[in-house]
Amino acid sequence: MSQKLLRETSSQTAGPYVHIGCTPNFAEMSGVYDEDLGAKMKTGPIKGEEITITGQVFDGTGMAIRDAMIEIWQADADGGFALTESNFTGWGRCPTDMETGQFQFDTVKPGQVPYMDGRLQAPHITVWIVARGINLGLHTRLYFDDEAKANAADPILTKIEHRNRVPTLIAKKQSSGSYLFDIHLQGEHETIFFDM
Amino acid sequence: MTHKSPNQNGFLVRNHDGHPAALTPAYKSSVTRSPTKPLLSFPGSMGEQTGPVFGHDMLGPLDKDLILNFAQPGEMALGPRIIVRGRVLDQTGRPVPNCLIEVWQANAGGRYRHKNEAYLAPLDPNFGGCGRMITDENGAYEFRTVTPGPYPWPNGMADWRPAHIHFSLMGQAFSQRLITQMYFEGDPMIWQCPIVGSIDDTEAIKSLVASLDMAEAVPMDARVYKFDIVLRGRRQTFFENRWEGL
Ligand SMILES: [Fe+3]
Numbered sequence: 001m002s003q004k005l006l007r008e009t010s011s012q013t014a015g016p017y018v019h020i021g022c023t024p025n026f027a028e029m030s031g032v033y034d035e036d037l038g039a040k041m042k043t044g045p046i047k048g049e050e051i052t053i054t055g056q057v058f059d060g061t062g063m064a065i066r067d068a069m070i071e072i073w074q075a076d077a078d079g080g081f082a083l084t085e086s087n088f089t090g091w092g093r094c095p096t097d098m099e100t101g102q103f104q105f106d107t108v109k110p111g112q113v114p115y116m117d118g119r120l121q122a123p124h125i126t127v128w129i130v131a132r133g134i135n136l137g138l139h140t141r142l143y144f145d146d147e148a149k150a151n152a153a154d155p156i157l158t159k160i161e162h163r164n165r166v167p168t169l170i171a172k173k174q175s176s177g178s179y180l181f182d183i184h185l186q187g188e189h190e191t192i193f194f195d196m
Numbered sequence: 197m198t199h200k201s202p203n204q205n206g207f208l209v210r211n212h213d214g215h216p217a218a219l220t221p222a223y224k225s226s227v228t229r230s231p232t233k234p235l236l237s238f239p240g241s242m243g244e245q246t247g248p249v250f251g252h253d254m255l256g257p258l259d260k261d262l263i264l265n266f267a268q269p270g271e272m273a274l275g276p277r278i279i280v281r282g283r284v285l286d287q288t289g290r291p292v293p294n295c296l297i298e299v300w301q302a303n304a305g306g307r308y309r310h311k312n313e314a315y316l317a318p319l320d321p322n323f324g325g326c327g328r329m330i331t332d333e334n335g336a337y338e339f340r341t342v343t344p345g346p347y348p349w350p351n352g353m354a355d356w357r358p359a360h361i362h363f364s365l366m367g368q369a370f371s372q373r374l375i376t377q378m379y380f381e382g383d384p385m386i387w388q389c390p391i392v393g394s395i396d397d398t399e400a401i402k403s404l405v406a407s408l409d410m411a412e413a414v415p416m417d418a419r420v421y422k423f424d425i426v427l428r429g430r431r432q433t434f435f436e437n438r439w440e441g442l
Contacts, residue, residue: 005287006426010214010400012377013223013391014362017310021300021362024326027310032265032324033256037296060228067312073243073370081246091248098312115241116206126243126370133225135216135394137375139244156238185229193231195210196240196371 011137014130016067023069023095038071038093041107046087048077048108052178053142053171056101057129060186064101068131070094070183072105072142074124079111109144115155122150122157129183138193142181143170165192206245207371208287208429214403216394223390224351240371247369250296252330259328262301262341266309266324273323275304275342277418280378280406283335284365287429291335295427296366298328299339306345306359315347340418346385358385358392365425372427379405380421 019027023036042050053072056064072092075081082090094103112120125142143151151157151170160166168191171179183191218230258265263273280299284292302308302325307317309325323342331337344359360377367373379386386392386405395401406423413419 004289005208005429006285006289007214007400007403008211008287008428009374009376009425010395010397010404011216011374012362012394012404013225014364014375016312017300017308018362018364018375020308020310020324021298021326021328022364024324029266029309029324029326032326033259033328037250065229071373073247075243081242082248089248113242116239121241124243128370128373130375131229133223133227133229135218135220135223135226135230136212137373138231139370141243159238160236186232190231190233192233193235194240195235195237196244 011135013132013135014069014137016132018067018069018130019095022093026095036093038089038091041089041092041105042087043089044087046076046108048111050177051107051109053105053107053125053181054178055103055171055181055183057096057103057131057183058185058187059133062187064096065131065185066096066098066101068096068101068103068129068134070096070103071128072107073126073128074107075110075113077108077111079113112150117155119153119155120150122147122154124154127181127183134185138185139196140183140191140193141169144173144179145170146173160192165190168192206239206431207369208431210428214395214397214400217396220390220394223394226394244371245369247367247373249294250330250366252294255328255330260339262299262323262325262327262339265327267322271322273303273342274320275323275345277340278343279338279340279412279414279418279420280361280423281336281338281420282406282423282425284331284337284425284427285335286372286427288432290429291331291333292368292372292427293331293333293335295331295335295337295368296328297331297337298326298364299341299361300326301341301344301361302347304342304345306347308347317345317347343380346383351390355390356385356388358383358389363425365427367427369430374425374427376425377404378421378423381405381408
């Protein structure tokens with residue numbers, strides 16, 4: 001390699017107090033920023049099916065961790081990113097609850113987005129997880145269990161060798177408009193994390 | 197309706213050599229929070245190659261002034277006053293403009309303003325510890341604060357964090373998303389810290405250490421620390437071809 005590339009700055013853990021910098025109002029520090037960034041993904045009436053995604057992040061002992069921060073990034077209902085729908089940001093940020101470890105996003109079901117080769121991907125959301133003890137932020141994807149046909153044709157889901165791990169990427173429909181997406185850092189149900 | 201048409205060349209493959217491994221047992225919290233299976237490598241698509249965009253108009257006038265943004269009227273945070281400035285570049289050396297940077301830190305006594313913090317050092321009633329800014333067209337940023345104190349933390353019985361400021365960088369795409377920490381030139385605690393030590397590469401650690409620049413100090417006011425940050429590079433056929441010829 002003769003390319004004179006700079007090296008990416010090393011990651012360091014977000015630590016237990018990530019809220020101070022990223023969601024200070026959640027950390028009960030009000031008065032600095034009007035509201036926490038990413039707290040609202042919908043800023044007015046929007047097209048598409050409104051959905052709620054909840055979940056927890058489990059450590060290797062099976063405990064839900066209470067100092068993680070999750071960010072999501074997704075297309076709108078038409079499959080566009082933050083341009084086609086002005087009342088929709090496409091980006092959400094949620095710390096896990098300090099008591100229960102729960103996170104929640106109120107968003108819309110994303111449309112289908114083409115892969116590099118032009119094939120349509122199944123509706124999905126890009127997910128990023130940081131916390132104390134996580135040395136490099138973890139990337140994963142959330143797909144939907146009521147999109148079986150699209151999932152069966154998805155360019156990435158279909159290429160995953162260990163088929164028994166695919167369900168770790170699929171949110172489970174609870175009731176109308178509500179999905180459960182738990183993240184497991186270790187263990188039998190360890191979530192698939194990506195290097196993308 | 198127009199859809200954004202992102203650069204589908206994607207990003208340069210992440211070089212993990214300069215990053216900490218997921219499991220670094222000297223940093224005990226990593227033991228139960230590190231994935232045990234390899235990351236799956238796939239070319240990303242628009243969800244990874246784009247990201248939210250933030251406008252400079254969302255920033256308040258004091259967002260990048262930690263000395264004043266939590267202080268009572270007419271008062272200021274306590275501690276040695278500093279300005280931290282630098283540039284955000286990508287791996288190809290090009291500036292990253294419009295990059296949201298969020299910072300957080302302990303006060304000059306090493307105490308965080310957080311409900312879960314139990315360290316006995318006192319809070320500073322005029323210091324919150326959060327700031328944010330967006331890089332300009334040259335990738336430049338700066339903020340004003342006080343030097344954070346070192347603090348003990350529950351890992352080993354005598355583990356103290358070196359003085360540091362946490363940085364979150366949004367980049368221009370989710371693939372560039374990064375959280376890191378900035379340390380201070382000359383601090384002996386850097387080389388004893390299990391979190392710093394999670395990076396198994398001395399040169400990479402040195403790139404997290406801000407340098408003191410007395411030439412730019414504001415007289416009778418603040419010293420200046422310089423800290424440049426490199427995010428993953430966007431793959432550009434044009435530049436790669438040029439490099440071949442160099
Ligand atoms: Fe810290």
